[in-house]
Amino acid sequence: MSQFSISIGPRVRQSPYFEATVAAGVTSFSVYNHMYMPISFGSPEAEYDRLINGVVMWDVAAQRQVEIVGSDAGDLVDLLSARDLSNVSIGQAKYMPMCDHQGRLINDPLVLRVDEDRWWVSIADGDMLQWCRAIAFERGFRSSVEEPDVSPMAVQGPLAEDVVAALLGDGVRSIRFFNYMPYEIDGIPLWVGRAGWSKQGGFEIYLCDHTRGTDLWRLVAGAGEPFGIIPAAPNYIERVESALLSFRADNEFDTDPFELGLGRWVDLDGRDFIGRDALAERKAAGPRRRLVGVVINGEPITGNDQPWPVWAQGHEIGTVRAAAFSPRLGQNIGMALIDSERADPDNLVEIATDEGRRGATTCSLPFI
Amino acid sequence: MSQFSISIGPRVRQSPYFEATVAAGVTSFSVYNHMYMPISFGSPEAEYDRLINGVVMWDVAAQRQVEIVGSDAGDLVDLLSARDLSNVSIGQAKYMPMCDHQGRLINDPLVLRVDEDRWWVSIADGDMLQWCRAIAFERGFRSSVEEPDVSPMAVQGPLAEDVVAALLGDGVRSIRFFNYMPYEIDGIPLWVGRAGWSKQGGFEIYLCDHTRGTDLWRLVAGAGEPFGIIPAAPNYIERVESALLSFRADNEFDTDPFELGLGRWVDLDGRDFIGRDALAERKAAGPRRRLVGVVINGEPITGNDQPWPVWAQGHEIGTVRAAAFSPRLGQNIGMALIDSERADPDNLVEIATDEGRRGATTCSLPFI
Numbered sequence: 151m152s153q154f155s156i157s158i159g160p161r162v163r164q165s166p167y168f169e170a171t172v173a174a175g176v177t178s179f180s181v182y183n184h185m186y187m188p189i190s191f192g193s194p195e196a197e198y199d200r201l202i203n204g205v206v207m208w209d210v211a212a213q214r215q216v217e218i219v220g221s222d223a224g225d226l227v228d229l230l231s232a233r234d235l236s237n238v239s240i241g242q243a244k245y246m247p248m249c250d251h252q253g254r255l256i257n258d259p260l261v262l263r264v265d266e267d268r269w270w271v272s273i274a275d276g277d278m279l280q281w282c283r284a285i286a287f288e289r290g291f292r293s294s295v296e297e298p299d300v301s302p303m304a305v306q307g308p309l310a311e312d313v314v315a316a317l318l319g320d321g322v323r324s325i326r327f328f329n330y331m332p333y334e335i336d337g338i339p340l341w342v343g344r345a346g347w348s349k350q351g352g353f354e355i356y357l358c359d360h361t362r363g364t365d366l367w368r369l370v371a372g373a374g375e376p377f378g379i380i381p382a383a384p385n386y387i388e389r390v391e392s393a394l395l396s397f398r399a400d401n402e403f404d405t406d407p408f409e410l411g412l413g414r415w416v417d418l419d420g421r422d423f424i425g426r427d428a429l430a431e432r433k434a435a436g437p438r439r440r441l442v443g444v445v446i447n448g449e450p451i452t453g454n455d456q457p458w459p460v461w462a463q464g465h466e467i468g469t470v471r472a473a474a475f476s477p478r479l480g481q482n483i484g485m486a487l488i489d490s491e492r493a494d495p496d497n498l499v500e501i502a503t504d505e506g507r508r509g510a511t512t513c514s515l516p517f518i
Numbered sequence: 519m520s521q522f523s524i525s526i527g528p529r530v531r532q533s534p535y536f537e538a539t540v541a542a543g544v545t546s547f548s549v550y551n552h553m554y555m556p557i558s559f560g561s562p563e564a565e566y567d568r569l570i571n572g573v574v575m576w577d578v579a580a581q582r583q584v585e586i587v588g589s590d591a592g593d594l595v596d597l598l599s600a601r602d603l604s605n606v607s608i609g610q611a612k613y614m615p616m617c618d619h620q621g622r623l624i625n626d627p628l629v630l631r632v633d634e635d636r637w638w639v640s641i642a643d644g645d646m647l648q649w650c651r652a653i654a655f656e657r658g659f660r661s662s663v664e665e666p667d668v669s670p671m672a673v674q675g676p677l678a679e680d681v682v683a684a685l686l687g688d689g690v691r692s693i694r695f696f697n698y699m700p701y702e703i704d705g706i707p708l709w710v711g712r713a714g715w716s717k718q719g720g721f722e723i724y725l726c727d728h729t730r731g732t733d734l735w736r737l738v739a740g741a742g743e744p745f746g747i748i749p750a751a752p753n754y755i756e757r758v759e760s761a762l763l764s765f766r767a768d769n770e771f772d773t774d775p776f777e778l779g780l781g782r783w784v785d786l787d788g789r790d791f792i793g794r795d796a797l798a799e800r801k802a803a804g805p806r807r808r809l810v811g812v813v814i815n816g817e818p819i820t821g822n823d824q825p826w827p828v829w830a831q832g833h834e835i836g837t838v839r840a841a842a843f844s845p846r847l848g849q850n851i852g853m854a855l856i857d858s859e860r861a862d863p864d865n866l867v868e869i870a871t872d873e874g875r876r877g878a879t880t881c882s883l884p885f886i
């Protein structure tokens with residue numbers, strides 16, 4: 151919690167769950183995709199504990215969608231993706247690194263094939279609606295590219311399946327990872343999939359009628375009550391433990407997928423896509439930096455407000471992008487983007503934290 | 519001031535003036551172009567009063583720049599602009615509406631020609647670096663498109679010229695409106711121009727070395743002390759009085775320049791640019807909506823958190839985008855985007871404010 155208030159005004163949108171989260175006691179927001187996104191409900195320890203040991207519900211409507219519809223929609227989606235998406239089934243979602251013409255990562259959405267010629271790109275923080283339109287128009291695609299009325303909520307944690315089954319029936323238990331299905335409850339249209347930005351298991355519920363946000367929030371809270379559900383938000387500590395990429399926190403303007411460990415999702419062969427030639431060059435040259443783990447010595451840290459410089463043998467070799475004290479590990483951990491030649495495990499480095507220099511040791515990711 | 523805190527973390531950048539604004543007592547932030555932007559220092563009345571009657575200093579580093587450099591830079595800038603920019607002198611800035619291929623306004627920067635083949639596009643909230651790169655690469659331009667190390671600060675108000683002259687010498691008094699010149703003070707490279715997002719007169723100081731933000735802040739505060747300068751932020755009330763467009767607050771996803779009263783800056787004849795054909799069609803059809811003023815009856819309002827629906831004769835005809843109580847006018851005023859057939863002055867409408875329905879009357883803009 152910072153000591154600063156967030157200004158609430160009409161330039162930034164409110165999520166369809168905004169009023170429900172205020173009623174549920176949200177204390178802290180950030181802005182994500184020009185939308186207020188809850189960050190905490192005032193109990194960081196409880197929010198972490200329930201995610202690991204119980205179940206939490208998150209307003210992640212700021213994970214906006216780009217809908218691509220038309221007979222050439224599949225070709226456009228594939229052109230926009232560093233990963234080959236020519237074999238995605240209807241109802242299936244895939245992680246989709248997107249690069250610009252120079253091979254820089256510009257977003258890392260989950261893309262869902264909703265129907266034969268209809269795709270939803272579930273974006274990280276960035277104006278990908280405009281990007282997709284620019285490419286579509288410049289290349290003469292006929293598909294429409296719009297923001298649909300789709301606002302995700304996440305139910306995460308080991309008890310998430312029980313909560314969603316209590317809400318929508320036991321059929322949800324057979325939904326496989328990264329698969330989505332249409333549902334309806336109390337007249338509210340939904341798409342429900344096994345996904346979410348944690349490694350604790352759970353579901354994303356895509357609300358497809360923004361006027362029903364409060365209703366859906368209450369239904370989920372009600373179904374979750376017997377399981378001890380609490381409102382929370384994407385968890386900073388758990389995501390560092392699990393090494394889930396946070397686009398824009400973990401990368402810089404010019405970071406490529408290879409540097410971020412996403413190389414296995416870059417399919418260079420036998421296809422054309424935005425950034426292909428630049429990525430082929432970058433792959434051949436080898437990554438200049440790499441995203442690795444660091445274990446930081448000393449007393450528990452409170453986390454980094456901005457990237458922390460990393461030093462080795464008198465040289466700055468990169469930055470810690472995200473750091474936290476892990477209660478499960480009893481250690482300070484972080485994800486650092488550093489020069490490749492220093493990125494192997496067990497290298498000793500120094501980190502310029504807000505509380506002074508600390509020794510640290512590199513390691514592989516994830517931590518847990 | 520909302521009751522919610524803003525989360526401070528590494529996904530959102532800190533301005534080069536961040537530490538200086540914290541030391542100066544900033545109380546409230548928003549996020550703009552993925553950067554924390556101060557909104558208030560805790561004294562809204564004083565911040566408004568000094569802007570109108572004295573001088574204020576603003577951290578507007580979140581007004582990020584897109585630098586376009588190369589022998590075809592001028593052609594690229596012109597292609598990206600709805601306004602003809604073929605005759606901009608070096609050191610001159612122009613308001614530059616940018617549209618997508620379908621004629622929607624996607625940003626409204628000030629563009630500055632820094633040198634023969636170097637331009638800085640000073641953007642409103644939106645990922646225009648990516649947009650400009652997409653068009654440049656798709657069209658085969660050879661110019662580079664990067665974010666330069668440029669972070670604006672604004673000095674605004676009737677005493678702003680005296681402050682900037684005290685800082686940089688009386689030469690600044692001869693700088694004409696929307697003209698910029700290079701300066702240096704204490705080894706800090708600057709570009710200084712007569713501009714800023716208020717109608718009270720003043721200057722923008724572009725800091726060209728992000729490591730010197732605190733130094734520059736202190737120098738400006740020191741030069742301004744005899745003139746009673748205070749730290750403040752772009753002023754919500756003054757901008758509504760002056761009808762300065764706030765991109766993303768005043769428009770919707772599909773709003774075009776004609777609807778926003780920017781038609782005089784759309785040059786359709788004898789040139790090609792992104793969105794030209796769609797804009798020609800939209801111009802011929804006439805604007806579906808128009809941005810107009812509304813004077814709202816009743817007790818002073820505290821402003822709108824989100825757009826307020828506007829009603830006339832039982833139909834919703836649009837929304838109030840921004841509303842405030844004007845101390846200078848002693849009236850509640852607002853900017854509303856409503857159906858063209860209801861947009862003439864002196865129409866009676868109803869507005870669904872947070873405090874219930876209020877009667878209101880349409881009027882022309884600006885208010886002052």
